[in-house]
Amino acid sequence: MESHILLKGTKEGIRCIFPEDEGIMKIEKMCDEVLKESGRIMYDCSLVIDLQGRESGEEEIIAILRNLVWPSGAKNVVWRSYDPKTRKILKTAGFCIEEYPSYKGSRGRGLFIYKSLRSGQKVEHDSDVFIIGNVNDGSEVWASGNIWIWGKLQGVVHAGCQGDEEAHILAKVFESNQVRIGKLYSSIERNSSYWSKSTLIYAQENTLIFKEI
Structure with a gap:
């Protein structure tokens, strides 16, 4: 294509x-x-x-x-x-860059969010992020570490956003069209075998692996 x-x-x-x-x-x-x-x-x-x-x-x-x-x-x-x-x-160069100030926490400590993220909400954190709720379509999560979502994942998430390809993503219900770990990314179709299921995502040999759990 x-x-x-x-x-x-x-x-x-x-x-x-x-x-x-x-x-x-x-x-x-x-x-x-x-x-x-x-x-x-x-x-x-x-x-x-x-x-x-x-x-x-x-x-x-x-x-x-x-x-x-x-x-x-x-x-x-x-x-x-x-x-x-x-x-x-x-x-x-002095260009205006889109920033993500919402929900920033202390460096090195895991960030826990006990609510769902609505469309337009963005989270950036320099460690692991744990969300007890849904990541709805149109919302985004960036973490230098792992991302765990105890709910439905429909938005875009980027684990290891500072280049750590050993980070992973865990979603109780996976329904996202795009995920990222380090510099690796994958676009996902709705007919995937792990769609709407509990899914673990990690990098292996320069490829993102999706594993139903």
Whole structure:
């Protein structure tokens, strides 16, 4: 299947979601295509450049600016990245980066949340995260350690978000379309054998393993 930049309308504006498996030359081409097809709707609006887990260097960021951001005429631009190196480059350059301040806890201690997360809520914590409730569609959880959900997982979760691929994810009821551990990620279909079941997810030989428990 051919990769494209996915455009998604949100309350923040237009989110441009970049694929993670394409090189800089293909990214430049996709930027040109998006501008031709949808450039009008980007003019004078807020733009979120979502790089997902791409490790984007200075050259690639400049290419995105030159081929998409500047020609679009967007009035406000926010960058989003799961990759620590990319976030550091963006911060050093002074770009506005989407932050996740909600539910931040003490460094090194597990964070316990005794409620469900609604759509739009985001959790970031520098250790393990335990949620006694649901992670609903549209919510997100980032943890440098493990993520355990004693409820239904429908949102996006990223365990080992600082690069730890020994972290794992445990969900009592798994119904998420995307999960991440370290730099690894997987998109999941509803017809998967572990959908709606208790599931353990961990990394093995550069691949995410899903195990019904």
